[in-house]
Amino acid sequence: xxxxxxxxRSGVLQRVxxxxxxxxxHLLSCSVGQGPKxxxxxxxxxxGTGPQPPDQVIKQLSKLIDVVSVEDRTETDPMEWVTxxxxxxxxxxxxxxxxxxxxxxxxxxxxxxxxxxAAVAGTPEQVEVRLGQLRRLxxxxxxxxxxxxxxxxxxxxxxxxxxRQVSGS
Amino acid sequence: MxxxxxxxxxxxxxxxxxxxxxxxxxxxRALEAEGVEVIFGxxxxxxxxxxxxxxxxxxxxxxxxxxxxxxxxxxxxxxxxGRVGVCLAxxxxxxxxxxxxxxxxxxxxxxVVAITGQVATxxxxxxxxxxxxxxxxxxxxxxxxxxxxDARDLEAVVHEAFHVARTGRPGAVLIDIPKDVxxxxxxGEPAQITRLRPHxxxxxxxxxxxxxxxxxxxxxxxxxxLAGRGVAIAQAQAALLALAEHIDAPxxxxxxxxxxxxxxxxxxxxxxxxxxxGYCNLAVSNCDCLLMVGMRADDRVTCRLDGFAPRAExxxxxxxxxxxxxxxxxxxxxxxxxxxxxxxxLIKETPERRHPTWRRQVDEWRDRHPLRYPHNGxxxxxxxxxxxxxxxxxxxxxxxxxxLNQIWAATSWTGDEAGTFLNSGGAGTMGFALPAALGAQAAxxxxxxxxxxxxxxxxxxxxxxxxxxxxxxPVKVVILNNGQLGMVRQFQDDFYGxxxxxxxxxxxxxxxxxxxxxxxxxxxxxxxxxxxxxxxAAMAHPGPALVECRIDPEANVYPIVPFGxxxxxxxxxxxx
Ligand SMILES: Cc1ncc(C[n+]2csc(CCOP(=O)(O)OP(=O)(O)O)c2C)c(N)n1
Numbered sequence: 001x002x003x004x005x006x007x008x009r010s011g012v013l014q015r016v017x018x019x020x021x022x023x024x025x026h027l028l029s030c031s032v033g034q035g036p037k038x039x040x041x042x043x044x045x046x047x048g049t050g051p052q053p054p055d056q057v058i059k060q061l062s063k064l065i066d067v068v069s070v071e072d073r074t075e076t077d078p079m080e081w082v083t084x085x086x087x088x089x090x091x092x093x094x095x096x097x098x099x100x101x102x103x104x105x106x107x108x109x110x111x112x113x114x115x116x117x118a119a120v121a122g123t124p125e126q127v128e129v130r131l132g133q134l135r136r137l138x139x140x141x142x143x144x145x146x147x148x149x150x151x152x153x154x155x156x157x158x159x160x161x162x163x164r165q166v167s168g169s
Numbered sequence: 170m171x172x173x174x175x176x177x178x179x180x181x182x183x184x185x186x187x188x189x190x191x192x193x194x195x196x197x198r199a200l201e202a203e204g205v206e207v208i209f210g211x212x213x214x215x216x217x218x219x220x221x222x223x224x225x226x227x228x229x230x231x232x233x234x235x236x237x238x239x240x241x242x243x244x245x246x247x248x249x250x251g252r253v254g255v256c257l258a259x260x261x262x263x264x265x266x267x268x269x270x271x272x273x274x275x276x277x278x279x280x281v282v283a284i285t286g287q288v289a290t291x292x293x294x295x296x297x298x299x300x301x302x303x304x305x306x307x308x309x310x311x312x313x314x315x316x317x318x319d320a321r322d323l324e325a326v327v328h329e330a331f332h333v334a335r336t337g338r339p340g341a342v343l344i345d346i347p348k349d350v351x352x353x354x355x356x357g358e359p360a361q362i363t364r365l366r367p368h369x370x371x372x373x374x375x376x377x378x379x380x381x382x383x384x385x386x387x388x389x390x391x392x393x394x395l396a397g398r399g400v401a402i403a404q405a406q407a408a409l410l411a412l413a414e415h416i417d418a419p420x421x422x423x424x425x426x427x428x429x430x431x432x433x434x435x436x437x438x439x440x441x442x443x444x445x446x447g448y449c450n451l452a453v454s455n456c457d458c459l460l461m462v463g464m465r466a467d468d469r470v471t472c473r474l475d476g477f478a479p480r481a482e483x484x485x486x487x488x489x490x491x492x493x494x495x496x497x498x499x500x501x502x503x504x505x506x507x508x509x510x511x512x513x514x515l516i517k518e519t520p521e522r523r524h525p526t527w528r529r530q531v532d533e534w535r536d537r538h539p540l541r542y543p544h545n546g547x548x549x550x551x552x553x554x555x556x557x558x559x560x561x562x563x564x565x566x567x568x569x570x571x572x573l574n575q576i577w578a579a580t581s582w583t584g585d586e587a588g589t590f591l592n593s594g595g596a597g598t599m600g601f602a603l604p605a606a607l608g609a610q611a612a613x614x615x616x617x618x619x620x621x622x623x624x625x626x627x628x629x630x631x632x633x634x635x636x637x638x639x640x641x642x643p644v645k646v647v648i649l650n651n652g653q654l655g656m657v658r659q660f661q662d663d664f665y666g667x668x669x670x671x672x673x674x675x676x677x678x679x680x681x682x683x684x685x686x687x688x689x690x691x692x693x694x695x696x697x698x699x700x701x702x703x704x705x706a707a708m709a710h711p712g713p714a715l716v717e718c719r720i721d722p723e724a725n726v727y728p729i730v731p732f733g734x735x736x737x738x739x740x741x742x743x744x745x
Contacts, residue, residue, distance in 0.1 A: 018309060053499075055495065056496060
């Protein structure tokens, strides 16, 4: 998980995603939010680096002029929140469906004639477990949102760019 | 930049600036304040307001024949002068024609600012006539780009663009200006520069890291230095020479580093890598400590990465761009800093050393693997280059194109004057040499500038001969005409089963007539005996000159490392 603070200018997301794509990195998730500092956006990124050294993501993003800071937050465990929407048909076991809708983190959004639309919210792990349970029911459609993250105030590890000694000499 | 200029006062007359100025005027004043002397450009619908005000500016405009030429000229100007090169194009096709040139400059860390006209703001996004998303198209070949939506921002944007282009690892920056913004009237004093986003320096390397590097160099019995263009950018040639002599380490250079170490020095090993000298590649393959300074560890340098410097117990990699450290090569000591600063620090921290055994070994490799070429009665490119280099003054600038001609020009290089050999290394852009030479010539009319080309690369941008004549840029173009895309032909011969496919130029212009058609002096050379006279005549001619040398079509570059091989696996000239 990487926290990137960028200047809130038009085209800045394109610069970030272009940088990742150009370097052959895979953007697994990206949540964008207005951080507490005016004029700055916070991007929380999960990035797959493939064969490239993982620190290249931080180093390459750090080179963008609109990027103010890049922090590796993998260790500091930022708060993440995910929402999913699930549509469940009512042609299955009604009792089982109602029980599932009572589970914590599950909320009924709308009841339709043939189906129920439910929202599932929680940490990514919680939502994964809950979705696993719901999928035993006759699910006709579902969508899983990208995580929102918060950790702005936490003590992030400043991205270590450049100078280092890899093994003692 | 002077403060009075910023405030809108003419420096000499101290008169208040006109209260109403349009975006185009603001742009030109900002460029003047940045010390821009020359712009390479071509007008079109979306930059005409700038051209309307250009005649009133002291900045010289050189009218190119193709925008790619403008970008290469700005690049050549910057490489030769160390200042920021500027090019100007219209929107759509004009802007897109810059892309190859910007990529070429950016790849080689050359500070260039490109200014493009854009369709008027209200029509952006409507597929208006000659609209193109030049910001999107150039995003991966520029350090940064701006689209200016308000003429009041122009001055600050120009200054920030120059700042970004030249600081840290230099590169290309684009400023896209919609036509209505060029015409927008700004009342009153121009806005003060609100801020320049500072270049973010990586934290200075710690003393421990420097000491570790110094200890590795001091403890080495077979030290070796490789140097790249970063040494030239940092103007650290003297420090490189001092450190090499101090620790008695042979020095190889990258293609872009050609010239950063005096070729006549006993420690000089010439070009490293894929088509490097055998002795340099052997020295890298056998050294026990390798210092790589001001260079990337790219595939043309390392060849097979796991076979690179296999006996080195320590590799010290110095680059101002932290992202270049550990990107491909995991050096054990990674220093993100200016090459000059680091070399000076290492001289201070490292005790003097002598390595007679290692030096003898390297000299033996030099004797055993000299650069060889066949003597078959045909004109050899190495003979042409030796004659050119013998005729040149030490301060002459040589710009090589891309292909075999480039490698011959680099490996035959003799010169002790820093920054006199230029070429497109990272991008390897054919057609670079002529326009880049024109840019270098514009930077310094007092120097002689040579362009060394193959006939394939030359014809890619030959229209700029018109620019050369028109702008009075007397470059001397040497065409190594082998009648084919020589480097491709050699790759096909050596690595692709000998299948010669689409490399033959059955139609080659008559270069004497072609040169004359543009008003250039031109001469053809078919044998070694004619070389001296032809070069003298070209040099004596006050304007641009073409010297076409009909070289052995089968001439190759050797040594060469087979694809997939390590540096020590180089193949040598088979006929000797
Ligand atoms: C714009 C561009 N297109 C294609 C290539 C690939 N390429 C590299 S060298 C070369 C042949 C160059 O031929 P020529 O200019 O005649 O020079 P020579 O190798 O014969 O000296 C080619 C096609 C390139 N580097 N640049």
